[in-house]
Amino acid sequence: xxxxxVMTISGTALLAERERAEILASxxxxxxxxxxxxxxxxxxxxxVFAAHRPFGMPFGExxxxxxxFSARGVQVDGVIADPAPPIRRFEPGHPDADAAxxxxxxxxxxxxxxxxxxxxxxxxxxxxxxxxxxxxxIASALTILG
Amino acid sequence: MxxxxxxxxxxxxxxxxxxxxxxxxxxxxxxxxDTPGYRSVDVAxxxxxxxxxxxDSYRQPLHPVVRRVNGLIERPDGNNVSxxxxxxxxxxxxxxxxxxxxLIRAEFRGILGAINDGKES
Numbered sequence: 001x002x003x004x005x006v007m008t009i010s011g012t013a014l015l016a017e018r019e020r021a022e023i024l025a026s027x028x029x030x031x032x033x034x035x036x037x038x039x040x041x042x043x044x045x046x047x048v049f050a051a052h053r054p055f056g057m058p059f060g061e062x063x064x065x066x067x068x069f070s071a072r073g074v075q076v077d078g079v080i081a082d083p084a085p086p087i088r089r090f091e092p093g094h095p096d097a098d099a100a101x102x103x104x105x106x107x108x109x110x111x112x113x114x115x116x117x118x119x120x121x122x123x124x125x126x127x128x129x130x131x132x133x134x135x136x137x138i139a140s141a142l143t144i145l146g
Numbered sequence: 147m148x149x150x151x152x153x154x155x156x157x158x159x160x161x162x163x164x165x166x167x168x169x170x171x172x173x174x175x176x177x178x179x180d181t182p183g184y185r186s187v188d189v190a191x192x193x194x195x196x197x198x199x200x201x202d203s204y205r206q207p208l209h210p211v212v213r214r215v216n217g218l219i220e221r222p223d224g225n226n227v228s229x230x231x232x233x234x235x236x237x238x239x240x241x242x243x244x245x246x247x248x249l250i251r252a253e254f255r256g257i258l259g260a261i262n263d264g265k266e267s
Contacts, residue, residue, distance in 0.1 A: 003166050006173045013177030020180070049181040071174035071212075074181050123179050126229060130173045133240045137169065140244045141162070144251060 003141070006134045012052070012073030013127040019076050020047045021120040024113050031108040034096040042106045044082035049074050082107065155253055158246050160198045163208045164191060165243040171212065172235045175227050183224040186215040186231070 023045050033042035051072040084107040092101035171187050178184040194210045218226040259265070 003169065006166070006170045009170065009173045009177050013179075016177075017180070049178070051178050051181050051184050071170040071187070072178065073174065074177045119180070126176050126179060126233070127173075129233070130176045130236055133236050134169060134173065137166070137240055137243045140247045144247060144254070 003134050003138050007131055009071060009073045010127045010130045010134065012075060014124060014131075016047075016049055016074045016076050017120050017124040017127065020049075021117060021124070023047050023079060024117045024120060027108055028110055028113045028117070031106060031110050031113075034094075034103060034105060041086045041104045042108075044084065044106060044108050046080050046082060048077045048080060050077035150254075150257055152253070155250060157199055158250050158253070160208070161195065161246045162243060162250075164189070164195055164198065164210065165239050165246065167208065167210055168235070169239050169243070172232050172239060175232050176229075176236070179225070179227045179229065179232075181225060184227065185225075186218055186227050187212050188215045188235075189213065 024047075027044050030042040036042050052075045086104040087107050088102045089105055090101055091097055091103045094103045097103045168189055168191060171189060175186050175188075189210045189212060198208055198210075215226070215231075218228050218231070220226040
């Protein structure tokens with residue numbers, strides 16, 4: 001229950017939101033990618049968040065968080081591929097076109113990715129504010145010393 | 147109770163404990179602003195403070211009850227963290243903490259003044 005632990009919690013969120021922003025940027029960058037090492041067009045990726053106990057917490061506090069709902073950080077539980085089928089576009093001249101002249105393009109809506117990216121940036125900012133607030137509380141506690 | 151460790155500073159210590167605990171919960175809520183199914187948690191500050199401030203409970207470790215917050219708007223993914231509420235509590239808790247720190251400093255300055263025979267050091 002010390003203030004450095006609070007910064008750890010906010011830190012997990014900064015890490016998770018940054019990873020989310022990375023994945024969203026990757027979706028945006030690959031919106032037109034038709035070739036991947038696995039074959040076929042790029043598949044849209046989703047980041048799944050889960051609440052977790054922050055690292056470096058004493059065992060007793062970890063146990064307490066398991067039996068009741070107390071302070072938890074966040075972690076990326078996994079990155080999953082969107083099962084949506086690729087969009088088929090008629091482009092007979094395209095090198096990746098099939099026999100009928102259709103190209104399989106990733107089912108990515110750039111607007112949707114951008115809105116999600118804004119959400120990730122806002123959440124990141126909110127957590128930076130939390131870190132700043134905690135930091136100033138620690139600094140003010142230090143003034144008791146002298 | 148002694149000269150330096152007065153019941154007033156013990157109370158303020160409790161106040162700081164609770165404020166930093168609340169800061170933990172607010173930070174946890176903000177950290178989980180995008181976690182599906184996460185529910186906001188908080189502590190009943192006033193009643194916990196009264197409970198923690200009985201004379202004989204000063205030496206006991208603080209064990210506040212963490213509660214889920216009711217009456218918040220839930221998003222379709224089951225998350226009910228409100229950025230406005232948490233932002234407001236973040237500012238409020240920070241100011242409460244700093245106020246208590248200032249009160250402790252004033253108390254210690256007063257004691258120091260008594261030690262120094264009333265002369266400001």
